[in-house]
Amino acid sequence: MTETTTPSHPSGASRQVPSGRGADLAMYQENILDHYKHPRNSGEIQGADHAHAANPLCGDELDFYLDFDPQGKVSQVKFTGRGCTISVASASMLSEKLKGMEKSAIEKMTNEEIIAMLGVPVNPARMKCATLSLETVQQAIGHH
Amino acid sequence: MWQRTKYLRKLVPEIMASIKAIRKDFPVLANNPSLVYLDSTATSLKPQTVIDAERKYYEQVGATVHRGVYDLSQKATDMYEGVRETVRKFINAKSTKEIIFTRNATEAINLVASSLAHQLVSGDVVLLSEMEHHSNIVPWQMLKERGGEIKFVPLKKALRQPPPAPPLLRRGIDDATLDFSDELDMAAFDQMLNKKVKIVAITQMSNVLGTVNDVKTIIERAHKAGALVLVDAAQSVPHMPVDVQDLDADFLVFSGHKMLGPTGTGVLYGKAAILQEMPPFMRGGDMVLEVTKDGAKWNELPWKFEAGTPNISGFIGLGAAIEYLQKLGMENVWAHDQELSKYGLEQLGKIEGVNVLGSTTPQPLLAEGGGRDATTFGRAAIFAMDISGVHPHDIGSILNSQNIAIRAGHHCAMPLHQHFGIPATARASGYVYTTKEDIDALVKGILKAKEIFQ
Numbered sequence: 324m325t326e327t328t329t330p331s332h333p334s335g336a337s338r339q340v341p342s343g344r345g346a347d348l349a350m351y352q353e354n355i356l357d358h359y360k361h362p363r364n365s366g367e368i369q370g371a372d373h374a375h376a377a378n379p380l381c382g383d384e385l386d387f388y389l390d391f392d393p394q395g396k397v398s399q400v401k402f403t404g405r406g407c408t409i410s411v412a413s414a415s416m417l418s419e420k421l422k423g424m425e426k427s428a429i430e431k432m433t434n435e436e437i438i439a440m441l442g443v444p445v446n447p448a449r450m451k452c453a454t455l456s457l458e459t460v461q462q463a464i465g466h467h
Numbered sequence: 468m469w470q471r472t473k474y475l476r477k478l479v480p481e482i483m484a485s486i487k488a489i490r491k492d493f494p495v496l497a498n499n500p501s502l503v504y505l506d507s508t509a510t511s512l513k514p515q516t517v518i519d520a521e522r523k524y525y526e527q528v529g530a531t532v533h534r535g536v537y538d539l540s541q542k543a544t545d546m547y548e549g550v551r552e553t554v555r556k557f558i559n560a561k562s563t564k565e566i567i568f569t570r571n572a573t574e575a576i577n578l579v580a581s582s583l584a585h586q587l588v589s590g591d592v593v594l595l596s597e598m599e600h601h602s603n604i605v606p607w608q609m610l611k612e613r614g615g616e617i618k619f620v621p622l623k624k625a626l627r628q629p630p631p632a633p634p635l636l637r638r639g640i641d642d643a644t645l646d647f648s649d650e651l652d653m654a655a656f657d658q659m660l661n662k663k664v665k666i667v668a669i670t671q672m673s674n675v676l677g678t679v680n681d682v683k684t685i686i687e688r689a690h691k692a693g694a695l696v697l698v699d700a701a702q703s704v705p706h707m708p709v710d711v712q713d714l715d716a717d718f719l720v721f722s723g724h725k726m727l728g729p730t731g732t733g734v735l736y737g738k739a740a741i742l743q744e745m746p747p748f749m750r751g752g753d754m755v756l757e758v759t760k761d762g763a764k765w766n767e768l769p770w771k772f773e774a775g776t777p778n779i780s781g782f783i784g785l786g787a788a789i790e791y792l793q794k795l796g797m798e799n800v801w802a803h804d805q806e807l808s809k810y811g812l813e814q815l816g817k818i819e820g821v822n823v824l825g826s827t828t829p830q831p832l833l834a835e836g837g838g839r840d841a842t843t844f845g846r847a848a849i850f851a852m853d854i855s856g857v858h859p860h861d862i863g864s865i866l867n868s869q870n871i872a873i874r875a876g877h878h879c880a881m882p883l884h885q886h887f888g889i890p891a892t893a894r895a896s897g898y899v900y901t902t903k904e905d906i907d908a909l910v911k912g913i914l915k916a917k918e919i920f921q
Contacts, residue, residue: 347867350864356920381859381877382889405890407860
């Protein structure tokens with residue numbers, strides 16, 4: 324999680340992230356739109372680690388399912404939900420990244436890594452959309 | 468009979484021509500030349516006269532109200548209390564005793580809910596509607612702790628089922644035949660009225676649908692059933708003429724910042740006889756006549772409900788805002804709003820996949836028995852949209868890239884969005900400085916978003 328000294332509003336409004344109107348259009352790059360229109364690893368896994376998280380501000384919802392192999396590495400990952408381009412693309416890209424990762428490594432992942440993974444500028448107002456995926460995944464393994 | 472067309476024929480060409488002059492009064496528009504501001508339902512921009520009025524108080528007066536015997540304090544008191552008279556006239560209250568200054572409409576509703584809570588007993592019902600803003604829902608929910616019950620008057624159409632459960636990734640409503648028009652179910656309201664209903668709290672103009680409810684009829688029927696009525700006029704007072712005596716409202720609340728005034732100013736209108744019997748909401752200085760170690764004697768109305776040093780500069784600014792609106796004429800403000808509404812619905816209606824919530828015809832929503840006058844019904848220029856295949860947040864961001872400011876989300880009306888089975892909408896809204904060109908820019912922006920998501 325981002326370290327902040329002042330509480331941040333759930334809209335992300337108070338977060339210090341570079342932004343600008345130009346950045347808004349730059350969010351909608353082809354690979355982001357591709358992940359949004361064709362999300363990878365869409366679906367459910369019965370009996371797997373599971374968590375549900377939502378952003379009540381915009382009604383976005385995600386469900387993540389993670390299965391681990393005997394070595395403790397992610398063998399299978401699926402997700403379902405609904406949301407904006409950034410939240411769905413972030414979930415789709417994260418689902419690809421998680422395969423083969425150990426639980427401890429997933430626990431250490433930060434929001435900054437998610438922004439870097441997306442590779443596009445994310446406006447502070449959209450930060451929660453981008454990080455909902457990681458929040459859900461970390462909840463899922465925490466519930467194990 | 469409905470007389471809106473008469474109004475429009477007479478006034479609209481003139482008003483539309485004067486918008487250019489009106490826009491020059493708003494420094495935010497001058498300082499952001501390419502800005503298309505379509506979020507006035509959230510908060511309005513402020514004209515120079517409002518900013519000047521606040522500045523003038525701080526530069527030339529500076530003293531507090533109701534205290535000193537010295538000239539500047541008297542001057543501050545005269546300015547501040549003068550605004551109370553301006554507000555009284557603006558909504559046609561009988562007396563300035565009935566005008567309580569609050570931080571905003573939300574605080575005004577909290578004041579009434581907290582103060583009336585003492586009179587409620589277990590089993591009493593507070594009747595709200597499904598189209599209320601959270602600020603007219605959440606304060607009443609605290610009455611549940613006292614055994615009170617909250618009931619919601621539904622809209623006419625059946626609740627839409629939420630979209631299918633995962634694994635479908637739903638991005639918008641795909642079905643172009645979906646009908647998002649809806650209005651308050653007055654027949655259901657009549658059925659729900661009974662002796663247990665003690666308070667009816669209802670909006671005069673929905674901040675999502677733009678719908679104007681027939682609150683006069685609602686108040687008439689509620690009074691027959693023995694209930695008090697609070698009107699949430701946060702959207703209506705800025706946009707249309709409102710007369711509290713004609714409505715016979717027991718309480719009516721609104722916020723200054725949505726009607727060209729400063730943030731942190733709100734008004735509670737209440738009938739003097741009812742306010743007289745209500746205990747204070749906040750306690751402290753200024754709301755007391757006498758204090759001993761054992762207790763205190765409350766000040767008279769309206770100050771009984773105004774503890775502490777008030778937002779003096781803010782209310783002086785609100786006075787200037789009301790004077791600005793009065794100069795335009797509220798009938799003209801409303802006529803302009805309706806013209807924008809008509810134009811917006813026509814233009815947005817041409818875009819495939821764009822569904823505007825609420826009435827999509829520029830026709831007035833006539834209540835049973837017909838309307839009374841040209842200002843009772845109609846539709847405000849508020850366009851909350853569900854856009855097929857494009858999430859509201861994405862619309863908001865793409866429009867922002869073109870310097871078009873709209874609101875994306877549930878607009879503090881989650882139960883209403885639940886009624887329509889959608890989590891959020893993209894909402895554009897206009898006010899006195901909004902032009903048809905602003906709507907054209909919005910349409911262009913939406914087409915651009917659709918292109919990106921094709």
